[in-house]
Amino acid sequence: MKRREFLEAGLYGLGIGGSGLLLVPPLLAQAAQTLGAEPSNNGRILVVLELSGGNDGLNTVVPYGDDAYYRQRPKIGIRPNRVRKIDEHFGFNPGMAGFERLYKDGKLAVVHGCGYENPSFSHFTSMAYWQTAAPNRGDEFGWVGRTADAVAPQAPANFLVNIDARQSLAVRSRLHTPLVFDDPNKFTREGFYQEREVFAQVADTGNVENPSRRFLLDVARSAKSASAQVKEAWASYKSPVDYGITGLDLPKVAALIHAGFPTRLYYVAYRNNAFDTHVFQGDLHQRLLTYTADAVSAFVTDLERIGRANDVVVMMFSEFGRRVPENTNLGTDHGAANLMFVAGKQVRGGHYGTIPSLTKLDEGDNLVYTTDFRRVYATMISGWLGSGNAATILNGNFEPFKMFV
Amino acid sequence: MPPSVNDLTPISPSDWTYDFAAHLLERAGFGGTPEEIQVLAKLSPTDAVRRLVYFQNIQNNLPPFDHSGIHDPGLEPFPESRPAVTKMAKEKGEALGIKVKPGGDRPLQPVVDQFFYWLRASVLETQRVGYWWANRMLATKRPLEEKMALFWHGHFAVNEAKVRDYRKTLGQLELFQKYGTDNFRALLLAVARDPAMLSFLDAGVNVKGSPNENFAREIMELFTMGVGNYSEKDIREGARAFTGWNYADLTFVVNKEQHDEASKTFLGQTGNFDGVDVINIILKQPVTARFIAGKIYRYFVRQELDPQVQDKLGAVLRNNDYQFAPLMETIFLSRDFYSSASVGTQIKSPVQLAISTFKKLGLTEVPGVPDFNIATGTLGQRLFSPPTVAGWSEGRSWITPGLLLERGNFVRDVLFPDINFIPPDRANPSADVRVVADKIRAGMDISTATVPERGSEGGLAESNMLADRDEDFNTRYGSFRGWQMALERVKPIPRPTAQVNLSRLVTNAGLKNTTEVADDFIRRFMRVPPAEEKRQALIAFLNKELSTPDVAVARTYMEDSLRLALHLLLSEPEYQLS
Numbered sequence: 001m002k003r004r005e006f007l008e009a010g011l012y013g014l015g016i017g018g019s020g021l022l023l024v025p026p027l028l029a030q031a032a033q034t035l036g037a038e039p040s041n042n043g044r045i046l047v048v049l050e051l052s053g054g055n056d057g058l059n060t061v062v063p064y065g066d067d068a069y070y071r072q073r074p075k076i077g078i079r080p081n082r083v084r085k086i087d088e089h090f091g092f093n094p095g096m097a098g099f100e101r102l103y104k105d106g107k108l109a110v111v112h113g114c115g116y117e118n119p120s121f122s123h124f125t126s127m128a129y130w131q132t133a134a135p136n137r138g139d140e141f142g143w144v145g146r147t148a149d150a151v152a153p154q155a156p157a158n159f160l161v162n163i164d165a166r167q168s169l170a171v172r173s174r175l176h177t178p179l180v181f182d183d184p185n186k187f188t189r190e191g192f193y194q195e196r197e198v199f200a201q202v203a204d205t206g207n208v209e210n211p212s213r214r215f216l217l218d219v220a221r222s223a224k225s226a227s228a229q230v231k232e233a234w235a236s237y238k239s240p241v242d243y244g245i246t247g248l249d250l251p252k253v254a255a256l257i258h259a260g261f262p263t264r265l266y267y268v269a270y271r272n273n274a275f276d277t278h279v280f281q282g283d284l285h286q287r288l289l290t291y292t293a294d295a296v297s298a299f300v301t302d303l304e305r306i307g308r309a310n311d312v313v314v315m316m317f318s319e320f321g322r323r324v325p326e327n328t329n330l331g332t333d334h335g336a337a338n339l340m341f342v343a344g345k346q347v348r349g350g351h352y353g354t355i356p357s358l359t360k361l362d363e364g365d366n367l368v369y370t371t372d373f374r375r376v377y378a379t380m381i382s383g384w385l386g387s388g389n390a391a392t393i394l395n396g397n398f399e400p401f402k403m404f405v
Numbered sequence: 406m407p408p409s410v411n412d413l414t415p416i417s418p419s420d421w422t423y424d425f426a427a428h429l430l431e432r433a434g435f436g437g438t439p440e441e442i443q444v445l446a447k448l449s450p451t452d453a454v455r456r457l458v459y460f461q462n463i464q465n466n467l468p469p470f471d472h473s474g475i476h477d478p479g480l481e482p483f484p485e486s487r488p489a490v491t492k493m494a495k496e497k498g499e500a501l502g503i504k505v506k507p508g509g510d511r512p513l514q515p516v517v518d519q520f521f522y523w524l525r526a527s528v529l530e531t532q533r534v535g536y537w538w539a540n541r542m543l544a545t546k547r548p549l550e551e552k553m554a555l556f557w558h559g560h561f562a563v564n565e566a567k568v569r570d571y572r573k574t575l576g577q578l579e580l581f582q583k584y585g586t587d588n589f590r591a592l593l594l595a596v597a598r599d600p601a602m603l604s605f606l607d608a609g610v611n612v613k614g615s616p617n618e619n620f621a622r623e624i625m626e627l628f629t630m631g632v633g634n635y636s637e638k639d640i641r642e643g644a645r646a647f648t649g650w651n652y653a654d655l656t657f658v659v660n661k662e663q664h665d666e667a668s669k670t671f672l673g674q675t676g677n678f679d680g681v682d683v684i685n686i687i688l689k690q691p692v693t694a695r696f697i698a699g700k701i702y703r704y705f706v707r708q709e710l711d712p713q714v715q716d717k718l719g720a721v722l723r724n725n726d727y728q729f730a731p732l733m734e735t736i737f738l739s740r741d742f743y744s745s746a747s748v749g750t751q752i753k754s755p756v757q758l759a760i761s762t763f764k765k766l767g768l769t770e771v772p773g774v775p776d777f778n779i780a781t782g783t784l785g786q787r788l789f790s791p792p793t794v795a796g797w798s799e800g801r802s803w804i805t806p807g808l809l810l811e812r813g814n815f816v817r818d819v820l821f822p823d824i825n826f827i828p829p830d831r832a833n834p835s836a837d838v839r840v841v842a843d844k845i846r847a848g849m850d851i852s853t854a855t856v857p858e859r860g861s862e863g864g865l866a867e868s869n870m871l872a873d874r875d876e877d878f879n880t881r882y883g884s885f886r887g888w889q890m891a892l893e894r895v896k897p898i899p900r901p902t903a904q905v906n907l908s909r910l911v912t913n914a915g916l917k918n919t920t921e922v923a924d925d926f927i928r929r930f931m932r933v934p935p936a937e938e939k940r941q942a943l944i945a946f947l948n949k950e951l952s953t954p955d956v957a958v959a960r961t962y963m964e965d966s967l968r969l970a971l972h973l974l975l976s977e978p979e980y981q982l983s
Contacts, residue, residue: 166785180808186811271792
């Protein structure tokens with residue numbers, strides 16, 4: 001990297017950057033470097049886990065100490081003797097042994113009442129709001145993509161990884177080409193010996209006017225540079241930790257971290273609207289939560305095993321919670337405010353935010369949000385990744401929680 | 406004069422070219438061979454478009470789906486989960502048409518086996534339906550009919566994994582084929598009263614006093630008007646109008662006692678509405694025609710849609726009482742459709758990629774190797790398995806670095822079929838089932854045979870311990886036995902490899918040297934040519950492999966080299982463009 005680019009990168013992280021960047025006296029810049037006051041390059045890794053479909057937060061962390069909960073949910077409310085109690089008010093869903101363990105080890109933060117004004121009850125609209133951190137508005141780029149742009153404006157390769165069948169809006173970035181793949185074993189160009197030479201060539205396409213073609217050529221370059229590394233990382237990763245029925249792609253994240261990938265931002269999902277539990281949700285919802293708790297707790301254990309537990313946190317969210325009263329199909333309909341979780345060794349476990357009232361609901365029988373979800377994003381951007389640009393990334397000032405050791 | 410962007414007036418006959426005819430076939434169908442393109446190129450643009458849009462007189466003679474005959478009496482209504490089945494069996498002494506054993510070990514096991522049998526059998530039969538439909542796309546003489554059915558499959562997206570009955574998803578496809586190019590009113594009413602959608606959106610549990618909003622919400626948000634054109638209250642009121650709508654096996658029924666007869670206020674109108682009334686009110690909203698026309702435009706033309714163009718197209722649809730043909734004719738004839746913003750800028754969907762590749766290779770049958778469902782699924786578009794109720798996102802969302810490589814690998818698997826191919830509809834479905842099968846055959850008892858082998862440092866995950874319960878029945882055994890029963894009864898998918906003969910293609914086209922071969926391949930397969938450097942590399946590659954630029958010299962041994970060259974060409978990013 002050229003010296004000036006390096007300085008720019010550092011300064012950007014301090015929030016001094018912007019248009020006046022080149023006017024900053026080099027000495028000051030150097031001082032910032034030598035003091036190690038370059039918080040955006042603290043090497044920490046954020047993994048975002050999306051629980052798609054609208055997870056029922058009330059049956060995830062059950063307020064068994066609140067009678068109103070059982071009044072609202074006479075049939076699907078989880079009885080006190082079944083919950084995994086963590087204090088005199090709350091207990092985890094019976095399927096979540098993994099989260100109970102993380103919580104009792106002080107590695108799990110539960111953030112209450114996360115939401116936004118005028119909530120959308122559409123999966124796709126609300127998910128887009130969460131993915132762009134722009135409620136009631138949307139944005140061309142995702143908040144994880146914008147974070148990558150701010151933390152690493154020089155856009156080094158593989159800084160941002162999205163493991164899924166499709167690229168998420170959350171990772172869409174102005175400067176970065178996110179590395180997106182699904183099955184690492186298949187993330188490879190299958191060619192015959194004779195074809196190698198031609199496949200190795202990168203053609204000079206000159207000035208390309210067709211925007212779709214330009215997009216494809218960019219993606220082709222990203223694929224070429226990363227596929228061999230991902231395959232290698234996956235092949236050399238063997239873990240004795242049991243991630244359960246579905247690892248939610250977290251073993252792949254562990255493999256890349258283990259292989260020393262330069263990735264600082266990972267985005268994975270419990271895919272395909274899985275948590276949309278309108279009918280007969282009991283067994284199904286518990287199973288979804290068990291798979292999630294298994295995968296996340298195994299991931300934290302696995303990070304400890306490979307010696308990187310201090311460098312990684314996992315942030316979990318869903319596009320909305322579910323309505324407080326149960327419906328008559330033993331399920332729940334689309335709601336509003338919900339829980340978020342943050343897990344990791346450096347996390348100060350416990351409850352965050354104000355617990356929303358179960359009796360003072362909005363006119364649609366939904367929890368009224370008490371925590372703007374962007375406060376949790378700000379916590380990740382400034383508190384965890386150490387960037388001073390949270391306000392720019394999130395288009396507003398959101399007070400971070402003091403969530404880390 | 407090049408056709409101008411956002412101009413909906415018809416292209417003039419003097420501007421009509423072979424390349425535009427090729428573009429038309431790519432979008433209104435699944436691409437064409439040079440011969441098929443030539444036929445359209447010789448017509449006037451109006452005649453060419455009308456031939457694709459007004460196809461009712463073209464005879465197809467394609468066979469209907471050949472059912473394996475796997476559905477047993479007693480399976481309907483199919484309970485929502487395994488626990489629900491065993492609960493029902495305990496209470497009633499019978500479930501799924503199978504009686505509980507009076508005693509002995511695992512008295513519920515035959516019921517659990519039957520549960521898994523039907524789940525697996527329906528999945529396998531759905532794969533056969535996928536092949537049947539893919540073959541229609543390839544062989545049809547009415548390409549717009551199937552292309553439009555594919556569009557509606559993404560619009561009224563229903564997933565077999567939730568419906569769990571191939572007969573319902575097949576029934577819905579037949580509605581798309583029947584009404585999909587006809588009339589939106591007829592289509593919407595048919596789809597809304599079809600068991601596939603009713604089942605997928607939980608309409609069956611939407612009853613008086615406790616409306617379930619899933620169905621009403623998606624009808625407005627995804628199927629007709631789009632977000633922002635109705636309120637949450639409209640959803641709740643609409644849901645009340647749909648109360649009582651249900652299905653009995655494959656038939657639509659209205660349960661009168663579950664229907665809410667009270668007055669509803671929906672989109673500003675008040676009355677004792679039922680579901681059909683609500684749909685009619687929705688169809689009266691100008692925004693509905695605008696929304697549907699816009700979505701059709703994005704699918705057939707390009708993702709960027711000018712609001713004025715959308716207004717005009719919406720008016721065409723509305724003024725023709727929701728008949729599709731005038732709208733399709735307007736779109737396919739428009740200068741906008743042939744402008745540089747539209748031609749060669751669409752990223753092919755995986756199904757489009759597969760079918761058009763087969764077509765351009767001159768195949769008359771979808772190859773059994775590679776497996777069509779797995780190949781398109783890997784690329785992100787498995788038929789009857791859209792990711793969510795919103796269908797597929799189309800456009801750039803089809804492409805990631807991983808998927809771009811996979812698209813090249815797909816071409817390789819067609820041109821060089823894997824000799825180790827194992828049919829996925831015959832092979833053991835998962836490692837767990839295989840292990841259980843081996844142990845049972847080796848004479849182990851069910852409890853021992855079904856203990857999972859994965860021991861580990863941290864012990865078993867919660868989910869793996871849960872699956873281990875072994876009481877009145879054994880779930881792992883049921884899973885194995887269900888597969889076994891399903892494999893026995895579902896007909897196998899034929900597995901011919903692609904009958905590719907590139908040497909014949911080169912000879913028939915009268916190509917004399919490797920430069921002509923490269924140029925012919927580019928013209929035949931690509932709507933956007935690769936960079937000149939890549940073209941030169943392709944010619945050099947052929948010269949080296951054939952050891953001559955002269956086709957006459959290489960005629961008897963050129964097949965493998967031609968296939969390698971084609972694999973290289975079709976792995977280029979530009980091949981993804983239509």
